[in-house]
Amino acid sequence: MYQSVEEPIDAYVLYKRGASHPILRSFRWGTRRFDVTATNLVHPEREGQTVFICYAVSCGGNNFRIRLNTNRCLWILDAIDVEG
Amino acid sequence: MPRIIMHLDMDSYFASVEQQATPSLRGKPIGVTGKPHERSIIVAASREAKACGVKSAMPNWEARRLCPHLTLVSGKAERYIAITKRFLSILKRYSPVLEVFSIDEVFMDVTQEARRYGGAGAMARAIKNDFRNTLGEYITCTIGIASNKAFAKLIAKRYKPDGIGELQDEEIPALLEETPVDDICGIGRRIEARLSKVGIHTLADLGRESTRYLKQEFGVYGLFLKEIGQGRDPTPVIPYTTAAPVKSVGHSKSLPPQLRSFDLALLVLRGLCDRVGRRMRKLGYVGHTIYFGFRVEGLGPHYGKQITLPFATDDGEEIYQACLTIHRKMSAQPSSVSQVGVSVRNLTEKQETPEYLLEDDRHRERLNNAIDRIRDRFGERAIVTGETLLFDAIPEHVGGFSQGEEWEF
Numbered sequence: 001m002y003q004s005v006e007e008p009i010d011a012y013v014l015y016k017r018g019a020s021h022p023i024l025r026s027f028r029w030g031t032r033r034f035d036v037t038a039t040n041l042v043h044p045e046r047e048g049q050t051v052f053i054c055y056a057v058s059c060g061g062n063n064f065r066i067r068l069n070t071n072r073c074l075w076i077l078d079a080i081d082v083e084g
Numbered sequence: 085m086p087r088i089i090m091h092l093d094m095d096s097y098f099a100s101v102e103q104q105a106t107p108s109l110r111g112k113p114i115g116v117t118g119k120p121h122e123r124s125i126i127v128a129a130s131r132e133a134k135a136c137g138v139k140s141a142m143p144n145w146e147a148r149r150l151c152p153h154l155t156l157v158s159g160k161a162e163r164y165i166a167i168t169k170r171f172l173s174i175l176k177r178y179s180p181v182l183e184v185f186s187i188d189e190v191f192m193d194v195t196q197e198a199r200r201y202g203g204a205g206a207m208a209r210a211i212k213n214d215f216r217n218t219l220g221e222y223i224t225c226t227i228g229i230a231s232n233k234a235f236a237k238l239i240a241k242r243y244k245p246d247g248i249g250e251l252q253d254e255e256i257p258a259l260l261e262e263t264p265v266d267d268i269c270g271i272g273r274r275i276e277a278r279l280s281k282v283g284i285h286t287l288a289d290l291g292r293e294s295t296r297y298l299k300q301e302f303g304v305y306g307l308f309l310k311e312i313g314q315g316r317d318p319t320p321v322i323p324y325t326t327a328a329p330v331k332s333v334g335h336s337k338s339l340p341p342q343l344r345s346f347d348l349a350l351l352v353l354r355g356l357c358d359r360v361g362r363r364m365r366k367l368g369y370v371g372h373t374i375y376f377g378f379r380v381e382g383l384g385p386h387y388g389k390q391i392t393l394p395f396a397t398d399d400g401e402e403i404y405q406a407c408l409t410i411h412r413k414m415s416a417q418p419s420s421v422s423q424v425g426v427s428v429r430n431l432t433e434k435q436e437t438p439e440y441l442l443e444d445d446r447h448r449e450r451l452n453n454a455i456d457r458i459r460d461r462f463g464e465r466a467i468v469t470g471e472t473l474l475f476d477a478i479p480e481h482v483g484g485f486s487q488g489e490e491w492e493f
Contacts, residue, residue: 001155040104041163048460065105
């Protein structure tokens with residue numbers, strides 16, 4: 001079950017040649033850094049003209065949902081899987 | 085040269101996507117639903133939930149009764165559409181003759197391409213391998229291979245989940261003997277009941293029946309039934325590049341108990357008309373015939389009627405006024421309804437219709453265009469009419485799924 005967070009984060013990403021979206025390597029939430037061990041699902045979402053890229057990632061045993069606002073280059077931690 | 089048709093069906097699709105996205109849901113019974121609420125229904129059940137007897141379209145309360153440990157997950161149509169687009173882009177590399185049958189089902193004619201992969205079976209294995217690498221290990225599919233669409237779909241159903249089934253022509257007679265008629269896509273309960281009355285239970289029975297009798301009973305459809313009974317299905321795979329013409333645009337909505345008075349239902353209807361108008365303008369159509377229908381509370385009968393307007397329209401307000409006219413003409417005037425629906429038929433491309441002459445109509449068109457531009461830029465709910473505010477509040481209470489989404493691949 002996911003718990004909403006909705007907080008901005010710093011993201012460390014790789015812009016890989018030919019990839020349709022940046023690859024999220026790790027992120028910093030508050031003072032903690034999380035290294036992405038698995039990217040489970042990535043998909044785009046649209047709200048009006050704003051395109052978001054939504055990531056479902058695992059960092060060790062924790063699962064996170066992260067969103068990139070491509071208009072503002074803003075990374076948001078959407079939610080944490082509290083059962084993860 | 086016999087055709088080689090593949091039917092590709094994603095396994096427990098929406099549930100698999102959710103399990104792929106959230107590892108803590110893997111191996112658990114989950115049900116994808118509109119809203120995780122007792123009144124909503126299961127849109128898709130995971131394999132584990134299916135093993136407990138949970139099925140699609142089952143009310144959440146019933147699914148919970150069958151499977152007390154069921155986890156309900158709110159479905160997100162955009163996520164599934166994105167995955168569908170991704171797997172379609174993989175399939176297009178294998179064959180250009182690809183028909184999108186639904187969000188999770190595809191037919192492919194691989195007669196020309198199969199040889200390049202060392203046969204259809206090897207090609208199917210390559211597709212599944214590509215899916216695993218691109219979509220994730222949890223999003224799997226089953227592939228049925230036969231010489232026609234009906235039997236490719238039939239054979240896929242028998243190899244679920246995560247299988248590959250290949251039907252050889254010499255296996256068809258035995259399959260016809262053992263397969264009940266309603267296992268074929270397109271033979272529903274009513275046709276099955278009519279066939280059963282005259283002693284036709286299996287596909288082989290169907291094949292033995294005379295063409296004359298089937299045509300007399302079922303019209304042109306009887307000829308299709310005869311073909312199926314003989315293990316044939318001449319239906320071609322319609323490539324995705326051949327866009328099917330839009331025949332109607334419509335929306336319907338089930339109402340929560342607190343909104344079932346007819347007056348409140350009309351406000352919901354206003355919102356539905358607005359959505360129908362918006363979709364028609366997006367598609368570039370105007371329509372002459374308006375259909376309005378409702379279901380009386382408590383799974384009562386469905387009433388519906390249509391009128392044809394002297395002019396074609398794509399305006400939500402005009403569609404709504406036509407619905408009110410229909411309502412006034414109807415004999416059934418219930419005080420309480422559980423579902424309302426509207427659709428516009430008899431469509432024409434807007435560019436083929438003359439421009440409006442009256443200033444009022446031109447004004448309405450300019451207003452709609454301005455509203456559309458605002459919605460395109462800021463989202464569907466950025467601007468709404470006052471009455472539709474109530475309509476927008478409804479998804480908080482009931483399990484609307486894929487509200488106003490367009491599935492375009």
